[in-house]
Amino acid sequence: MKIPINKLTKLLKSIPQWSTTMTVTVCLYILFIMVVLSISFPLKSHKTKVETIVNERANGIADLDNDANGLGQNEQKLLQRARDLSTANNRTDILRDAFQKADLDGDALLSLQELARYINRRIREHIDASIRNNPILFSEIDQSPRNGLITWDEYYVYFLKSLGYDDAFIRQVDRKRNSNLDRKTKELLMRDKALWNEAARSDSYTLTLDEFLAFKHPESSAANLLSLVDDLLRQFDEDGDDHLTMDEFSNVVADDLDDKWRQYMIEKNTFQRQEEFKRLIDKNHDGVADRSELLSYVSPKHPRHALQEAAILFNIADRNKDQRLSLRELEEAGNVFMASRMINSAQTFHDDFR
């Protein structure tokens, strides 16, 4: 989608300056400031809307028209995921358990830092587990022949088996047309086929062990992260010296909004991008970001992802605006938390790291 430059300039100019009080508050936590600056808080007038959302719900969140409300895009995405989620029977138990684990000081309330720290831990656990389990799953699928490569056919059989189809049924399925499969299964197969084609770098018919990791867990794949760093350099490294200066990083021209880095960057103003560069990217403070600094920045283990997710959850669920989440507030927006990285650390990353 292309947005006219003049509209964007207007949009950027309309972003209000932060008040001193606000700045003092956010300074309490240095990483928090970065994320808060980069996230659109809902305006006061949206409170009623948010209250309506959490009041009238069938599955933990209520309907919300996508156009005329002030919640940010990230909040909208999470709300949509929450809507798509069917409500788990043991939701209350899951939420209570996570709440207790996240509540480090045991005051029965979650601060933004507590929530972010917990989410970061969940993300790290998810990534470590997916890397650990990758060879095991790989050799389970690599059966015919067992040659260190997984073909689409091998994956197809494994996938249907994992959904409970038996061998006799699987043998007679027309694999081109996916005949006799229900609509949901067909959709999942088509999605996987598309992801497969993206991950199969060397040969489109087979996946190596590393490619299989990128296929199942793009956020855990080192090759994927390195290519994100390449993208970042290609977009912003103007003098081509393989390093980003603060100017290269922060003076973004909005000429290519199809690029996801530019989309991401344009959501922030120059000051915010400079702060992000100084505080989150240039770790050794030598004024340039090298590849290893950029790699740590794009990694899902970087705390900024957890902080951003925590801030989104606060925007949606902190109804009394006391900057704390109670268990009740969690339960009232139940499916939002279930769909978030607080509980579902795996699925939600898959969209971001393709």
Ligand SMILES: [Ca+2]
């Ligand atoms: Ca607490």
Ligand SMILES: [Ca+2]
């Ligand atoms: Ca450069």
Ligand SMILES: [Ca+2]
């Ligand atoms: Ca540096």
Ligand SMILES: [Ca+2]
């Ligand atoms: Ca609260």
